[in-house]
Amino acid sequence: MFESLPPIGFGGMPLSIQGRPSEEVGRRVIQAAVDAGMTLVDTADVYCLDDSDIGHNERLIASALQGRSDVNIATKGGLRRPRGAWTNDASPQHLREACEKSLRALGVDQIWLYQLHAPDPRVSFASSVEALAELQREGKIRHVGLSNVSVKEIELARSIVNVVSVQNRLNPYFRESIPVAKYCAKEDIAFLAYSPVGGGRLAKKLPEFDVLWPIAASHDASVHAVTIAWVRAQGSTVIPIPAARTAEHAIDSAKAASITLTADELARIDEAEFSRA
Ligand SMILES: NC(=O)c1ccc[n+]([C@@H]2O[C@H](COP(=O)([O-])OP(=O)(O)OC[C@H]3O[C@@H](n4cnc5c(N)ncnc54)[C@H](OP(=O)(O)O)[C@@H]3O)[C@@H](O)[C@H]2O)c1
Numbered sequence: 001m002f003e004s005l006p007p008i009g010f011g012g013m014p015l016s017i018q019g020r021p022s023e024e025v026g027r028r029v030i031q032a033a034v035d036a037g038m039t040l041v042d043t044a045d046v047y048c049l050d051d052s053d054i055g056h057n058e059r060l061i062a063s064a065l066q067g068r069s070d071v072n073i074a075t076k077g078g079l080r081r082p083r084g085a086w087t088n089d090a091s092p093q094h095l096r097e098a099c100e101k102s103l104r105a106l107g108v109d110q111i112w113l114y115q116l117h118a119p120d121p122r123v124s125f126a127s128s129v130e131a132l133a134e135l136q137r138e139g140k141i142r143h144v145g146l147s148n149v150s151v152k153e154i155e156l157a158r159s160i161v162n163v164v165s166v167q168n169r170l171n172p173y174f175r176e177s178i179p180v181a182k183y184c185a186k187e188d189i190a191f192l193a194y195s196p197v198g199g200g201r202l203a204k205k206l207p208e209f210d211v212l213w214p215i216a217a218s219h220d221a222s223v224h225a226v227t228i229a230w231v232r233a234q235g236s237t238v239i240p241i242p243a244a245r246t247a248e249h250a251i252d253s254a255k256a257a258s259i260t261l262t263a264d265e266l267a268r269i270d271e272a273e274f275s276r277a
Contacts, residue, residue, distance in 0.1 A: 008253065010040070029247050040239065045079075074145065088118060113141075129146075194241055222252050228256035
């Protein structure tokens with residue numbers, strides 16, 4: 001699986017939630033990201049406005065990438081969007097229904113990578129994972145992934161099914177998943193780092209951190225691309241999945257693939273405090 005994966009993937013979420021651009025612009029951004037080398041595209045059934053709009057991002061990506069066999073699309077199930085809220089539902093019944101809808105939204109017979117969006121506190125984690133294992137046995141999904149999980153949860157899931165990927169938040173503001181990224185590297189599991197530049201508001205704050213500017217200058221890159229390069233350096237199987245609502249931002253983030261930070265540059269970012277205030 002890993003041989004075919006790019007160093008940086010693309011996250012589709014902001015193209016379909018509140019504040020999204022037109023679908024025409026969204027398609028152009030996705031095409032620009034893929035053309036820039038981000039040939040792993042991450043989505044979810046719930047990247048939409050509310051429950052009446054489920055699958056918006058999956059349909060958008062599918063329509064943008066029609067006929068491109070060089071791109072892998074990863075989606076997720078396990079949440080709902082009642083009246084626009086984000087709620088958990090990783091019950092086996094919901095996961096099965098969600099997977100069927102995602103197959104239709106993506107227009108495929110088999111989903112390349114299906115990720116449990118998050119453990120559901122009201123459902124036994126093992127039963128959610130078993131539901132994915134069953135969908136895999138039926139051929140509806142090729143690979144199984146997890147998201148928003150601890151090492152303990154990954155180990156429990158691996159006793160039920162082969163887990164090929166873990167998707168957790170990782171950026172200089174939020175570093176609590178670094179041990180999970182290290183575990184994934186040791187176990188040869190892909191670690192998809194979400195919100196790699198901090199997500200919406202915090203992504204805009206990155207230029208405030210002086211530590212990033214000289215490093216960006218020495219690599220002739222943006223502070224965002226340097227941040228993505230730092231995220232990528234947190235484990236040998238880390239694949240950052242930045243999002244963008246403009247082609248310019250997507251292309252800029254893709255440049256992180258060719259940035260290798262020195263040990264000294266990594267240490268300077270490690271030691272810096274990234275206040276979220
Ligand atoms: N599994 C989960 O629970 C979960 C949760 C959150 C996200 N995700 C996934 O991870 C993906 C990325 O996460 P995210 O959207 O939260 O955060 P992100 O990628 O850290 O930040 C996205 C925002 O940063 C800005 N940005 C990105 N690259 C930039 C650049 N090179 N220069 C300037 N600005 C840049 C973009 O602004 P513009 O919009 O102005 O272009 C974009 O809206 C999502 O799309 C989704 O696929 C998963």
